[in-house]
Each structure stands twice: as C-alpha cells, then as structure tokens.
Amino acid sequence: MNIFNYFRKKGIDTVDASFYRKIEEWTSWYNSNVKQFTYYKVYSGRGTCKKCRRKSMGMAKKLSEDIADLLLNERVMITLEDEPTQEFVKKVLNDNHFLVTGNDYQERKAYTGTVAYIPYLYNALVQKDGTVSGGKIGINYVDAKNIFPVSWSNGSVTECIFTFVHTIRQKKYVQIQFHRMDENGMYVIENNVLECSKGSAEGRELVEQEWKQLKPFANLAARTETGSTNPQFVIDRLNITNNADESNPMGIAIFANSIDVLKKLDMEYDSYCNEFDLGRKRIFVAPEMLSNIDGTPAFDPEDSVFYSLPEDYDKSQTGLIKEVDMSLRVEEHSKAINDDLNYLSLKCGFGTERYRFDGTGVKTATEVISENSDMYRMLKKHEIILDDVLKQLIQIIIRLGIVTGNALDINTDIVIAFDDSIIEDKGAERQQDRQDVSMGVMRHEEYRAKWYGETVEQARQNLPEQNQVME
Known part of the structure; x- marks a missing residue:
C-alpha cells in the first residue's frame, strides 16, 4: 500500500515521498544490505559472471550504536523538584521500559534521523460528566518511516500523522493516527484503519464498526479530544541540518553525508578479505605423485591446497612438487582502512581517533577529552534537542497523570543530567x-x-x- 495515495485522496499535505526513499537508503546501510552495492558481479573469463556478496564493516550500525549509548544510557538522571511527581514519572517510565526502548530508539534516530514518542491512556474509565478515573499511561515509540509531519514552523512539528502496522489473521492493517488542532486551537487525535488489500493502491478504508471487531482496535476511538493546547507527541531528531530536503522538519542520519566513505570502507574491507582468500598457499603436484603404490589417493581429495599439474608438464622446470605462496598486501589495506575510519569518524563528529584500531589500549577520559574536542561539541549539540524532548515527554506524562486524578505539579522544575563521563574527566x-x-x-x-x-x-x-x- 502507498500511504501517499491515501493522503492525496484525503487532501493531506506532508513531506515529499522522495525523502522516505532516503530513509530507506540510510536503513539499508545500517543493515549492510545496499541496493546495487552489496551484491555485485565478477566476470569469470568464460562468458559468465559470478554473483558475489560484498563483505561489510557495518560502520553505519556502529556509528548509530555509539551515539545512542552516549546520548541515553543508564547514567542519565531525570530529576523533578516535586517528589510525588518525580515518583509518578519514574514509575511510568519504568513501566514502559524507557531506559531500554529509549536507547533502542536513539539508535534508530541515528540511522533514520527522526523518531517520536506518543504517551497515551489505556484501561481508563470515563464518567458521565467526562472526567477520567483510573487507567495507565503507555508510550508508543515510532520510527521515521512511520512519521508524516503535516504542519510545522521553524522546524517544530505542530500537526503530525503516525502509522502503526498490524497483522491480524494473515491480513495487514494500518492504523493512521492524526494529531491535529481544531478550530479552537485544542489538540484532537483522529484514528482511522486501512486494510492493505491486494491490488489496491491506497488500501480499503474501514468504518469504525468494522475495526472494532478486530482485537488490536477494539478500544480504539475514532476521535479523542485531549483538552490541551499542547501536542500529545514529541518529535526527536539529531541536531544536524537536513540538507537532503531543506523544506521539511525531519532529521537526517548521522552518516547521511558520509555514504561515499562507507562505500570506500566496505570496498577496502572486502578486498582485504579477498586478499586472504585468493592469496592462500597452493601446492602443485605431479600426476604420478597423486596415488600410492596400491592405487589409493596420496592426498585428501577435499583438500583445496593441492592441485594436479597437467600430464605434459615440464619436469625440468617444475619438479614433482611446486609450492606457490603469494605475498599479502596487509599493510596497504590496513593503512587505507584506518585512514578512512579516521575520515568517517571526523565527518560524523567523533574526532579523528575514535575508530583507530592500533592496539595501543583503551584511552583514559583525560586523553579522550584532550584529543576529541570535536566529539565533546558534537555530543553537547545533540543534547540540546534531547534535553527539550525529554522535558516535553515528561510534561505530557504529568498532564495525563493529572487527567487520571493524580495530584501532580505540572510546573515542577525538571533537570536532565546527561552522562558525560565517557568524554569528560x-x-x-x-x-x-x-x-x-x-x-x-x-x-x-x-x-x-x-x-x-x-x-x-x-x-x-x-x-x-x-x-x-x-x-
């Protein structure tokens, strides 16, 4: 199903579809499975081509892991001035496995550029007068391919559509959740469900009575009024200017401008591996040496080291056994890989020595901060957005907690203490x-x-x- 066909049908404008192809490209590098690069053909010399899979260093994955671990780990402390509010928020975050899943989505943010967090209420009781009692707060985590900004100003998304894919009895359904402002400036959440039927470009739109029969959507309301002028979602992105499409508020991957370096590294690494494969020792043996006196093979036929010489070989030039041991270009490959690792590290903000595998041991924190000031500035730059994101998320949780009848302080001071121990002494x-x-x-x-x-x-x-x- 092409979701953009549905948007056009509904008259909804969002980010151009070409940008989501960029997200697919970045994801393919993260998975080390890139179109027209990972698999390539080598001419065999006999009129045919051999299909080969290029070996990868997986540096896109490594970059994403590292920035995620630096930004959100177990040492990050979230402190609220009001103690009852602090305990309530802490419980909600723990119940939603925020420390684990949050780190996972920091990694997703690194290779797609954007993620979102959507707190919501479930198992709540709505009284006749409209008041809400009981209920719990959950958090939906959404990655870039399912985020479609509709309205934004100065890079801040004010209205957005999120999609959630479900498979029910071997049929695929897409929940479309639209967070928008009504005519009074209050946020409402509108839900719709599409069945991704075969042969339909935009999918079959289900009415509310239909989706209520499906278990994942049994309690899904077509429209929910939040009663707030603030959005009930938070967009999180890397603090890097989007030069892939300057007209939209989505972020870009940490390695978006280093694709050429990733290509070169994988080509060098693949060549390095082939060097050992093609340069292994070979022993050419005269035909008369292949069998024992009783006719049994003298060498293991499954052993790839031994090769038989032709019957008409020149004995005076070759002898009965000839060893071929080709030299390996280890130093040349190693230097090329290390040079490009330094260049990749520099382009992605980690400084020039982050990925230098020279066997000198682990650097201390003092050495790191003195040699990697680029990394320090890069991390502080990304923390600016993440600090605001976490505070917005906590404020939404507090507001939902108040809606469910908890005595919480919406104006309490929130302090986010990031873990800089890796780069600071x-x-x-x-x-x-x-x-x-x-x-x-x-x-x-x-x-x-x-x-x-x-x-x-x-x-x-x-x-x-x-x-x-x-x-």
Missing part, C-alpha cells in the same frame, strides 16, 4: 568544583545539585548545614 572536574566551593566562588547547593542529580532547591534542603539550622 569527571574526577578532575569534581576536584576543581570542590576547590571552587572552598574558595567561595561556588555555593554548596550548586555543587550538590550538579553531582547528586538534584534541583538546586532539593540540594539546599539536603545540605547538612541546612538540616542543622532546621533542627
């Missing part, structure tokens, strides 16, 4: 902060808030001196 920085405290240029509560993941107000209350004064 935390020990040296902490020692410097201690000296600043002793000199009086840094307050005790500032120090505690920074190193204990608290807000300044919480830190002030938790200071030993403050506790003594209160007593």
Whole structure:
C-alpha cells in the first residue's frame, strides 16, 4: 500500500515521498544490505559472471550504536523538584521500559534521523460528566518511516500523522493516527484503519464498526479530544541540518553525508578479505605423485591446497612438487582502512581517533577529552534537542497523570543530567568544583545539585548545614 495515495485522496499535505526513499537508503546501510552495492558481479573469463556478496564493516550500525549509548544510557538522571511527581514519572517510565526502548530508539534516530514518542491512556474509565478515573499511561515509540509531519514552523512539528502496522489473521492493517488542532486551537487525535488489500493502491478504508471487531482496535476511538493546547507527541531528531530536503522538519542520519566513505570502507574491507582468500598457499603436484603404490589417493581429495599439474608438464622446470605462496598486501589495506575510519569518524563528529584500531589500549577520559574536542561539541549539540524532548515527554506524562486524578505539579522544575563521563574527566572536574566551593566562588547547593542529580532547591534542603539550622 502507498500511504501517499491515501493522503492525496484525503487532501493531506506532508513531506515529499522522495525523502522516505532516503530513509530507506540510510536503513539499508545500517543493515549492510545496499541496493546495487552489496551484491555485485565478477566476470569469470568464460562468458559468465559470478554473483558475489560484498563483505561489510557495518560502520553505519556502529556509528548509530555509539551515539545512542552516549546520548541515553543508564547514567542519565531525570530529576523533578516535586517528589510525588518525580515518583509518578519514574514509575511510568519504568513501566514502559524507557531506559531500554529509549536507547533502542536513539539508535534508530541515528540511522533514520527522526523518531517520536506518543504517551497515551489505556484501561481508563470515563464518567458521565467526562472526567477520567483510573487507567495507565503507555508510550508508543515510532520510527521515521512511520512519521508524516503535516504542519510545522521553524522546524517544530505542530500537526503530525503516525502509522502503526498490524497483522491480524494473515491480513495487514494500518492504523493512521492524526494529531491535529481544531478550530479552537485544542489538540484532537483522529484514528482511522486501512486494510492493505491486494491490488489496491491506497488500501480499503474501514468504518469504525468494522475495526472494532478486530482485537488490536477494539478500544480504539475514532476521535479523542485531549483538552490541551499542547501536542500529545514529541518529535526527536539529531541536531544536524537536513540538507537532503531543506523544506521539511525531519532529521537526517548521522552518516547521511558520509555514504561515499562507507562505500570506500566496505570496498577496502572486502578486498582485504579477498586478499586472504585468493592469496592462500597452493601446492602443485605431479600426476604420478597423486596415488600410492596400491592405487589409493596420496592426498585428501577435499583438500583445496593441492592441485594436479597437467600430464605434459615440464619436469625440468617444475619438479614433482611446486609450492606457490603469494605475498599479502596487509599493510596497504590496513593503512587505507584506518585512514578512512579516521575520515568517517571526523565527518560524523567523533574526532579523528575514535575508530583507530592500533592496539595501543583503551584511552583514559583525560586523553579522550584532550584529543576529541570535536566529539565533546558534537555530543553537547545533540543534547540540546534531547534535553527539550525529554522535558516535553515528561510534561505530557504529568498532564495525563493529572487527567487520571493524580495530584501532580505540572510546573515542577525538571533537570536532565546527561552522562558525560565517557568524554569528560569527571574526577578532575569534581576536584576543581570542590576547590571552587572552598574558595567561595561556588555555593554548596550548586555543587550538590550538579553531582547528586538534584534541583538546586532539593540540594539546599539536603545540605547538612541546612538540616542543622532546621533542627
């Protein structure tokens, strides 16, 4: 099914379809299965071509893993000033496996450019007066190929369509979820379900009574009023300017502008592997040496090292056994791969030594920050967007919690403490902060808030001196 045919039929404008072909291309590099590159043909010299699969270093996958681990890992601390709100948000995130799934979608963000988080209510009871009681908060995670911005301003998406694919009794269905503003500026969520029938370009549109008969959509409402002027979704993207299509707010892959380097690396790595395959030792043996006196084979016929010489070979030139041991161009290949790894690392923001496999051991944090300032600036740049994304997600969770009857503070301060221990020398920085405290240029509560993941107000209350004064 072509979803864009459905959009055209409904009069909905979104990002051009050509951009989603770019997303497919980036995904193919992530999976090391690229059209017209991974598989290639080699002429055999006998009028036929042999189909070969190019070996890959999988660097697109590695880049995506690394930036995801740097941005969102177990050391990232989310602190809310109001303790009941803090506990509520923490439980919702834990129930939705945010630490694991969130890291997974940071990796997806790295190779597709964009992901989205959509909190929602389920198992809630709606009273006659419209109030909601009970219920739990879930989070839908969506990757770039299922995100279709409809309205945006200055890169911020205000209205968006998300699609969710379901297979039910060997039939494929697509849920289309449209988050838009009504005439009063309030957000509503409109749902529709399409059956991806064969031979239909846009799929068969189901009416609500039909999709209610299908288990995944039994509780799906055609329209939901959120009662909020703020969206109930969060778009997360890398902080890289989209030069693939400057007219849309979607992000691009971390390696989007390094495809040529990825190609060259895979060609070099494939050649490196072929060097060992084609350059293995071979032993040419005279025909009379192939059999023992009793006629049994002298060599294992399955052994690929031994080759039989022709019957009319020149004994004076060759001898009974001739060994061929070709030299391998290991150093040349190794240097080319390392040079391009450095170039790839530099283009993707990690500095020039991130992927240099020179056997010198693991660098300390001090060495990393002194040699990889590019990596430090790159990470801080991406954290600007992620910090805002996490705060928006938490605010939506709090709002939904209030809707379900919980006493929460929607205006509580939210502090996101990212883990920079990989690129910063935390020990040296902490020692410097201690000296600043002793000199009086840094307050005790500032120090505690920074190193204990608290807000300044919480830190002030938790200071030993403050506790003594209160007593």
